Amino acid sequence: MNLLNNAITAAILAGEEIIKVYDSRDFEVELKSDNSPLTKADKKAHLKITEVLSKTGIPILSEEGKHIEFDKRNEWEFFWLVDPLDGTKEFIKRNGEFTVNIALIKEGQPVMGVIYTPVTSTLYYGDLTIGAFKTKVEEIPVGEEIKFKSVDRLPCEKAVKYTIIASRSHLSVETEAIIEEKRKEFGDIDIISKGSSLKLCLVAEGSADYYPRLGPTMEWDTAAGHAIALASGCKVIRHDNKEPMTYNKENLLNPWFEVYR
Structure with missing residues (x-):
């Protein structure tokens, strides 16, 4: 402690x-x-x-x-x-x-x-x-x-509709495509734009259901939010092989990843 x-x-x-x-x-x-x-x-x-x-x-x-x-x-x-x-x-x-x-x-x-x-x-x-x-x-x-x-x-809130959190400054074409896939799956969905590591926090607290990051991030961008998300019962996985994200790699660039409860 x-x-x-x-x-x-x-x-x-x-x-x-x-x-x-x-x-x-x-x-x-x-x-x-x-x-x-x-x-x-x-x-x-x-x-x-x-x-x-x-x-x-x-x-x-x-x-x-x-x-x-x-x-x-x-x-x-x-x-x-x-x-x-x-x-x-x-x-x-x-x-x-x-x-x-x-x-x-x-x-x-x-x-x-x-x-x-x-x-x-x-x-x-x-x-x-x-x-x-x-x-x-x-x-x-x-x-x-x-x-x-x-x-x-956490979680202390619950989204009414299926809610996806996206980057305010870094919305990639691939992310837009996966949002469309979720819209087909869940119908009427909400999209929240937010900056920085607050995106992981919104999934951890329950006000968003899913955060796909199909774009570049560094390990220091995500590690704190990753820990909070895990401690709140969420999953944080690589987009490519669905394995857990790891840290202290030789190259500190993260793979694409997804966060969900």
Whole structure:
């Protein structure tokens, strides 16, 4: 439970750093080598998370951290897998749909996940030993324990109609095709567009039934949501062979995948 508290604390404090930049509008957008955007908020969140999680003695693999060779990280039994600001495009658009993602990986499997949405102070967290939960974070007094308004066990909602969750910024042709297949199967369905790892959270909480991601993602994009989804009773499988998704591969690019209850 202490590791979960560490992850929750790191996520919330990183969220505070992000909000400072978000409210100042001082984005200073850069382009990384893959042409994806990078802001001051990404960097500040990474530093805060590293500051907190380094005290656990567990290695950290972060999107904004230094590149770590596979030969070294392949020896890790446990490690933190972090995306300090998932949904940078949503951050720049100022639509609030961005998150802090922190996962604990054990032997290639996500066993704990924390996702924090700074704009709404919404926190999702899950551990395979205790289940998955959603809560609202109250103001955090300096030096005191984090307080929650209330805590709901996931799933806590139920979609009325069959509901598919899709990416707001990355809707591929293949995804559109699979949505049409589901429409033929279920008839009248709902489609929800959402940014960042919130897509996995909506399936985990029960407000969506299915999330197909037939497009590129990286391991740090999905690991925290994957852990929360598993802890809430969902399945997260590869699209190609229907096997479970794994982490800490030599190539950190994810295969296409599907999430469902």
